[in-house]
Amino acid sequence: MSANAYPPVKIGLLGLGTVGGGVTRVLTRNAEEISRRAGREIVITHAAARNLDTTTADLAGLKLTGEALEVVDDPEVSILVELMGGYEPARSLVLRALANGKHVVTANKALIARHGNEIFAAASAAARMVGFEAAVAGGIPIIKAIREGLAGNRLAWVAGIINGTANFILSEMRDKCRDFPEVLAEAQALGYAEADPTFDVEGIDAAHKLTILASITFGIPLQFDQVYIEGISRITREDVAYAEQLGYRVKHLGIARRGVNGVQLRVHPTLIPQRHLLANVNGVMNAVLVKGDAVGQSLFYGAGAGAEPTASAVVADIIDVVRTLTADPENRVPHLAFQPDALSDLPVLPMTEVETACYLRLQAQDRPGVLADVTRILADRAISIEAILQKEPLPGAGDVPIILLTHEVQEQRMNDAIAAIEALDSIRAPVTRIRLEPLDAVD
């Protein structure tokens, strides 16, 4: 069904702070792709914020108010997006929106951990949805992964790095041999930690998220009050170093585990094996490890906070709700992610036009001038060299391996250079080329 077959879905936003700004930016910037995915347009039409002067959101075309109830009670709004944070008035506004027949999407982990049972009961009674993907691990679609993607499993446990501030502090303590108070001050300066860091460093934020993860993992009600909570403020740099000597790394984990006698719910610093993937999740990143009886261990990694990663999760929830608003088969999730009539005719680039850096291994005669010939061939084609390794001759043979790392170059030009190199008398075997991807580059 094309994006124009149904009228746009109207969103009302509560809160125009960091995440609110992210949600407005993402919905606006990606409007075209989002409507191709969802099958109809999604527009923010209403927004409420305490202070309209401090928002980073683009407010053009929005019906703005300082009074949240005006949004919650406006019959035009189909989906209320709650990004205020805190328990109240968020709880009352969400309940009222549900009673008014609106679906709700929220990023509020404290609200869901504490009042989720009440809110979901109200949502069921009103036959409305409450999306809360953004409440746990920011942009990582972990709620969807556990709730739907691993739905065939009996899940044994979940263990997650679900507070980026605490993970940043522990990563810095290890990498730079620094103590907790010093790194906390740095985290505050960088904006990774609040002026009052208690929620992050004492594990309360992680406990909110663990409460939610445990519920969807085991099918139990939300029970925040039963989580054992310990923070990282008493960990010293010596603890971190000694753990490393023993083969472990200190991470602040939320752990929910199904045992014979009950479910364990706990948040505390934890030694985990250095070689485990989870031990190598550094800085402000989040990761959640899930153990299922069929799937084994699965890991989900990504940005756990920030305006746009959180917006990524909020918008995914909005799209999920929008699909259910049009109860016909075409508004199920489209097979290829985008509606069938909205697929793109983007061409596939010929491999010859692809640009990558390359590793080249040459097998060359061990005599003067070979390297000069090779580098001349590359220079003539404007291919820059990043590194050269010239190794000892192979035993028995008079051949030496030459390894070159080039900067980015178009495949066609590299093909041409390789052909020229292989034509040299001094080159004794086909050139081995392995392309290189920096992965971390910004693009």
Place this chain on the structure above:
Amino acid sequence: MSANAYPPVKIGLLGLGTVGGGVTRVLTRNAEEISRRAGREIVITHAAARNLDTTTADLAGLKLTGEALEVVDDPEVSILVELMGGYEPARSLVLRALANGKHVVTANKALIARHGNEIFAAASAAARMVGFEAAVAGGIPIIKAIREGLAGNRLAWVAGIINGTANFILSEMRDKCRDFPEVLAEAQALGYAEADPTFDVEGIDAAHKLTILASITFGIPLQFDQVYIEGISRITREDVAYAEQLGYRVKHLGIARRGVNGVQLRVHPTLIPQRHLLANVNGVMNAVLVKGDAVGQSLFYGAGAGAEPTASAVVADIIDVVRTLTADPENRVPHLAFQPDALSDLPVLPMTEVETACYLRLQAQDRPGVLADVTRILADRAISIEAILQKEPLPGAGDVPIILLTHEVQEQRMNDAIAAIEALDSIRAPVTRIRLEPLDAVD
């Protein structure tokens, strides 16, 4: 809506090999949890296989046949699960099942990569769903993650280790300095590689999966014929070693990237930075890295093949289809993963009953007998010691740090031991305890 409000959904299975056996096991073993999630029972009622003697599936209560058409044409079957593999007759049977009004779930990557456009068009025309989560990266819910979880993003690229056999071979070549033919033979002996390994080591299997990933990432039709494909058979152990010296690791990646002039689709050995999480995905494991404009980099890691990981994905698809078969609000994805009236009253275990190994750091007077006192306290409480580190005295103080690693012990007993240790005259500060999780333990 409770699991009994609707009659069971009936599944017909084509293929009772490795994955077919896994699907029957998982659906049977986890029947209770699955119906609590899906809102109704799901039962395999029909199955077809060429050779019923070699199956590992539990066939009790199934209507068995050697003739696939009998399953495809049986009006009782609501969802056809195609696990035969290959292009034909899988394609014809799937198209016929859709024409017969059945939903389809398949693990067949070759079928979807080559004939997916035709199959999805038929599915849309028949208003039926085709689930294919199991076609890419086995148990990792990557189709759902990209298609729904990251739906708010404009995605820039996806790069994945999506063939476990090739990743196993490259991991072994690096870890053990061995050459390709030797490791391939080992992989074949271990059952990780087929007798004819071409599909895995020459990149064809990875290209099938990349074709599917690229489509759902960029919203383009499936275009298997346009993928550039290069395998790992020409990589030597020297290449692997030289790459490491340069700070990189050789991985066989499928890469789809959106460029200005078109989409790159390529499968080839690739140098990636050693420190990147993707470089540390070893053995037969799979991982997919996705870059979105809002979320940044996200990584999804898990088992890419095998009977039960693949079954995990097949069953998740079945549950997704089942939810749509009951078009009422209660059969949306339940907020807490399980239907509201099917939540469990599993108790939360008191922290005192949780068992973990522990790291203990003691600050002790530097005099004889302290360690004897401490180890006596632990021995009296049947707490075994895994390791002891006794460090140099801290500068200035007469105190020495003693670090102990214990075996698993119940929290209550450890609390008691710590209290006794802290009561010793020679112990000068509160004991630091950090709990330990091995993570890799089988449980």
